[in-house]
Every structure is written in structure tokens, then in C-alpha cells.
Amino acid sequence: MPFSFHTVSALVLRYLFLYTRHPVRFVELIFWPLVDLLVWGFLTIYLQKQAAGGFPTTITFLIGGMILWDVLFRSQQGVAISFLEDVWTRNLLNVFVAPVRTVEYVAATCMVGILRVGVTLVVLSVVAAAAYGFNLAHLGLALLPFLANLLLFGWFLGMVSTALILRWGQAAESLAWAVPFFIQPLAAVFYPVSVLPGWLQPIANSLPCTPIFEGMRTVLSGRPIPWGIIQNAFLLNLVWGALAAWFFAANLRHVRKTGLLVKVATQ
Template identity: 80%
Template sequence: MPFSFNTVSALVLRYIYLYTRNPVRFVELIFWPLVDLLMWGFLTVYLKKQGVGEFPTAITYLIGGMILWDVLFRSQQGVSISFLEDVWTRNLLNIFVAPVRTVEYVAATCVVGVLRVGVTLLVLVLVASLAYQFHLTDLGFGLLPFLGNLILFGWFLGMISTALIMRLGQAAESLAWAVPFFIQPLASVFYPVSVLPEWLQPIAMALPCTPVFEGMRTVLAGQPVPWGSIQHAFILNLIWGTIAGLFFAVNLRHVRKAGLLVKVATQ
């Protein structure tokens, strides 16, 4: 498939300009995750002082879950918010009539997702380390594949959210924030999948992020990195990636046929 890295880098450069021109955008990348971290952090400190449960291990579950969830969320946001930025600035048509392949456009939003993850993660890791003595590097060699799987799944959720917004119009733009939270209760971010009702567990395990959060708890409990879980997550990501790609392509074809792309771009 033809692909131009120059086109992708030009699109990414545009997002970098957007962020550096408007530092308020960094607030979104840093402020909310930081608020989340402080809330979960202080809650776990409080619980620890109460002497309830298996502390200090459980504290790391909560903080670790929160940080890794944010990796998935920021990655998803990179794709869907980048699309919305073009809609909000009435620039979408300029992009879609430029020699930009759909795959290049999506790839650029994925790169933006990684950059967003990088900024947020850096801040969270530093604060978690200083304030709560939680060190993400405690996840050892599993850290990178854990992060990789979450970023991949975030991209795919972003593609699904974007496809839905294109199809349903700007009125559906809240989906850019809502889609990840549809799956959060099943993703076992803060609790093991075993606490879910039995009939829900297979559905939870069909999400690539669930084995990652399960794997994180395994490592933080002092067990070796569960490479089987990582492999499981990767295979699920391949399936989800195929589904998201097809969903995006089918929707794009539909919005072009129905003239919805122009509507969403000029609303």
C-alpha cells in the first residue's frame, strides 16, 4: 500500500504547532490525569493508614491501574481529538482535498496519540514516584509490551470513535470521550476480572486491555511477567485492529456516499 512519511510528518507538525501555540491544551494533557492521580493516591494513602487489606501491594494496584488506564485513554484521544480539531477549526475539507491518503491521516493521529501519552505519562510517573513512591519501572520488562498493547488498543478505539463521529455528525462528538469509558467497567482496571459476574468475564477477556491490567497486578504482586497475557493482549489487538480498520473504512465509504463528510466539516 502506498504510504508517505512526509505527509504523516506534515500532519504531525500541524498538531505540534497547535499544541505549542496554545499552552492551554497542555492543561488537558496534564491537569485531569494529575487530578485523577492525586485522588487515587490520597485515597490509597488513607486506606493504607486504616490498615485494611493487603497493603502496600494494593496501593500500587490502584495507582498503576490509573496510570495505565490513562495511557489507553490518551492514545484513544490522540486519534479522535485530532480529528475533532480539524472539524472545530473548519480545516477538515482542506485536509481531505489535499493529497493525503486515509491511512496517512489515521497514522498521523496515531503518532499524536503516542506524543500525548508521552507527555502525560512523564508527568504521572514523576508525581507518582515522588508523592507515593510508586515506580512504574517496577513492572520490569513487561512495562514496554504493556504500554504497547494499551497504545494499540487506544488507537483502535480512537478509530472507532472517529468513524462514529463522522457518521453521526458533530452532535456525537462526546463519543470521543465516552467510548473508552463504555469498556472501562469490563477492563478490570482497578480490580481483578474474577470479581465480575461469570458471564461477563469472557466479554472482559475479549478486550486487549484486560490481560494487560491483569498482568500488571501479577507483576506488582511479585510474580514474573506473564508473557502469556501479553501475547493474549497482542492477538486480541490484531483482531480489534482489523475490526477497527474495517469499521473505519466502511464508515468512510458511507459518509462519502451520503455526503456526510462535508456536513460534519462545515456544521
């Protein structure tokens, strides 16, 4: 049996116990995104008032960008923070000597990513609709492929973050939070790729999330769903997924060879 959902469910159960035992964990899931939403929301209102009709209503791009960025970020955090939880609680060795395949362990952290995204997305959508009249459902059918692509890319960034922490140990823990922000300036979250210098644009366009944010602005502007852009994002995700899996597996092999796995797990 190459992959066991039973094993994945056991690992996910652990996180469910953790979150249900400590409601403060939900606060952590909701607090920062809400702060971001409030800041961007009020900034949007202010800009709209200042513009006195001169600004297009599409300034709601800011709120849309913020919410979709949070999907990517929470998905990445689901993978990277779940791994760090095992390091912090010195439980990693117990998991690695249990009958758990690496792919099952990664899949469980990805599932945690989905749960984290789900909670945050529901709260942000409700608050954005109630406070600013921004309805995520305006993205229509495009919403699902947008979310799917961001979720996937978040997982892959999470795998890269985890691989780096495995390789560099405690000193690299901050990468669990920093990795998504390395790419944020290029991801066209709040502005189109066209504002970037020409030499940065190919790099920006190689990120699977960039077409999604561009696509979001297209849909919010009332234009048809850009299916070509969505397809492009899926293709880029395939490439990034393969690279992230290779990078993670190569680093895991390296830390097993050098004994760093045990050092990271018992630090």
C-alpha cells in the same frame, strides 16, 4: 508510493504548532490525569493506613491501574480529538482534498496519540514516584509490552470513535470522550476480572487491555512477567485492529456516498 511518512509528518507538524503556540493545551494534557492521580494516590494512602498492615502493599494496584488506564485514554484521545480539531476549525475539507491517504491521516492522529501519552506518562510517573513512592519501573521489562498494547488499543478505540462521529455528526461528538468509558467497567483496571459476573467475564476477556491490567497486578505482586498474557493481548489487538480499520473504512465509504463527509466537515 502507498504510504508517505512525509505526509504524516506534515499533519503531525500542525499539532506541534498547535501545542507549542498554546501552552494551555499542555495544561489540558496534564491537569485531569494529575487530578486523578492525586485522588487515587490519597485514597491508596488512606486505605493503607486504615488497614494497618492488614492490607497488602499491592494496594498500589490502584495507582498503577490509574496510570496505565490514562495511557489507553490519552492514546484514544490523540486520534479522536485530533479529528475533532479539524472539524471544529472547519479544516477537514482542506485535508481531505489534499493528497493525503486515509491511512496517512489516521497514522498522523496515532502519532499525536503517542505524543500525548508520552507527555502524560512522564508527568504522572514523576509525580507518582515523588508523592507516593510508586515507581512505574517496578513493572520492569513488562512495562514496554504493556504500554504498546494499551497504545494500540487506544488507537483502535480512537478509530471507532472517529468513525461514529463521521457517521452521526456533531450529535456524536461526546463519543470522543465516552467510548473508552464504555469499556472501563469490563477492563479490569482497578479490580480483577474474577469479580465480574460470570456472563460478563468472556466479554471482559475479549478486550486487549484486560490482560494488561491483570498482568500489571501479577507483576506488582512480585510474580514473574506473564508473557502468555502479553501475547494474548497482542493477538486480541490484532483482531480489534482489523475490526476497527474495517469499521472506519466502511463508515468513510458510507459518508462519502451519502454526502455526510461534507456535512460533518462544514457543520
